[in-house]
Amino acid sequence: MLASLGTMPELARQLSGLGGCTNPVRLDGHRTEYAVDRTTGEIGRVLHHLDSSSLPAGSLLVRCNNRRATRCTACAEVYRRDTFHLITAGLRGGKGTAEQVGTHPRVFATLTAPSFGPVHNRPSSGRPCRCGARHDDTDPALGTPLDPDAYDYEAAVLWNAHAGALWRRFSIYLRREIAKRAGLTQRAFRYHARVSFAKVAEYQKRGAVHFHAVIRLDGPEGGDTAPPAWASAELLTGAIHAAVTATRVNGPDVDGRAHTFTFGRQLDVRTIRSADFDGGQELTERAVAAYIAKYATKGAETATGTLDRPIRFLAELAQARITDHARRMIRTAWTLGARKDLEHLRLRAWAHMLGFRGHFSTKSRRYSTTLGALRDARAEWRRAQAPTAAPQDGETTLVLAHWVFAGTGLSTGEAWLATSLEPAPGTEGEPTWTPVATS
Incomplete structure (x- = not known):
């Protein structure tokens, strides 16, 4: 039918x-660019006009940009690549970040949740699980409670809901611990050094969030300035251990339980760059960036x-095809979400995330570039490839546009055709590998 038309x-x-986006947003409307005289303000000729009704699909199709691999593999891959380059820039420079950050003390830290009850696991010692079985890594029982009735679902959900607050408190204590080890007051610390970080949240099989983070010690102005002479990876590691031990957040009182x-x-x-990662392999900048980026597209x-x-x-x-453990976590979040004193946690809105409502990928301001900057650069590159009329000297551009939401997804015919197409250049994000030169 499409060919006949x-x-x-x-x-x-x-x-x-x-x-490759499989669930694009469909927009109806129009966009017109006019040349405008800078001196008189007079609106002149039309530089470019787009009307959705004239497009082959009948609508403007915009990528969904969903970071979840389970929702859109293509958009999640772009997000993963962008995260990879963001993390890499903070480790070796580039994308507007000084290359000297590669010489700053930096560590890769993993902060986990406490226990809420025994779960099925695979002990690293090679011993069997407490249940007596030796689970393989694909066993769906992994991470589920040995005794669901004794498992502390309430604390597990509330811990997820306060995980973001815990990280914020940890970051405050970390600066205090570094200052103490350097013999500085907290006020003086800011004039000598700065802590920069980038982190992602990952769910363990038991449904508890934990954080993977690159933490870097910079000079007072961030990556552009050298850290002080006393700064070292050993000092940073010791401060992290002390800060984690000291960090605590007071939660709600639920039916008399604080x-x-x-x-x-x-x-x-x-x-980073030690030999204690992945079975003795070197913990390189690339390995860290790839590891963090991998989890940026995964959810609960x-x-x-x-x-x-x-x-x-x-x-x-x-009707949901989910595990019994996930079902109980969601039910617990939903029940707690009905309490007036817990309204601020928005547990019902985030029940599908088992209570966690924080961002999956965050960074400090001076760590490196931003995801927005990477997206803007990609969009600018694509605009530069489009053959459109440009304003002349003494002119600027006025854009008038009006768009309305018209739905999501592709028709059956569009979906069939899309599976056979190669993505257009500049739509997939930068590759995260180095091409091999061929003669």
Whole structure:
């Protein structure tokens, strides 16, 4: 049918611009660019006009930009690549970050949640699980409670809800600990050094969030300035251990039970470029960036088998294909979310995330570039490839646009055609590998 209408090549070109996105946003409307005289302000000729009704798909198709691999593989891959380059820039420079950051003390830290009850696991010692079985790494029982009725679901959900506050408190204590080890007051510390970081949140199989972070010690102005002579990876590691031990956040009182939240005892801090990563392999900048970027596209649904989108009614769980453990976590979040004293946690809105409502990928201001800057650079590159009329000397551009939401997704025919197309250049983000030169 598409071929008979003579729209196949044009539609293929429009779909290839999605870069493989399978659930684009459809917009109806128009956009017009006018040349404007800088001196008189007079609106002149039309430089470019776009009307959605004239497009082959009948609508403007915009990438969904969902970071979840379970929702859109193509958009998640772009997010992963952008995160990789963001992390890499903070480790070796580039993208507007000084190359000297590669000489600054930096570590790779993993901060975990405490125990909420025994779960099925695979002990690193090679011993069997407490249940007596030796689980393989694909066993769905991994991470589920040995005794669900004794598992502290309430504390698990509330810990997830306060994980972001715990990280903020930890970052404050970390600066204090570094200052103390350097013989500085907290006020004086800012004039000597700065802590920069980038982190991602990852779900363990038991449904608890933990954080992977690159933590770097810079000079007072960030990566552009050298750290003081006393700064070292050893000092930073010791400060992290002390800060994690001291960090605690007071939680709510639920039916007479007072909750206080801390990080778990499993704390791993490794100096980047040491030989204690991945079975004796060197912990390189590239390995760290790839590891963090991998988890930037995963949510609770990947590790825990829960939902990848919000629910409006608890009854939706009856039809959901999720694990019993995830179901109980969601039910607990939903029940707690009905309490007036816990409204600020928005547990019902984030029940599908098992209570966690923080950002999955965050960084300090001076760590490196931003995801927004990477997206803007990609969009600017794509605009530069489009042959459009440009304003002349003495002119600027006025853009008038009006768009309305018209739905999401592709039609059956569009989806069929999209699977056979190569993404257009500049739609997939920068590659995270180095091309091999061929003669």
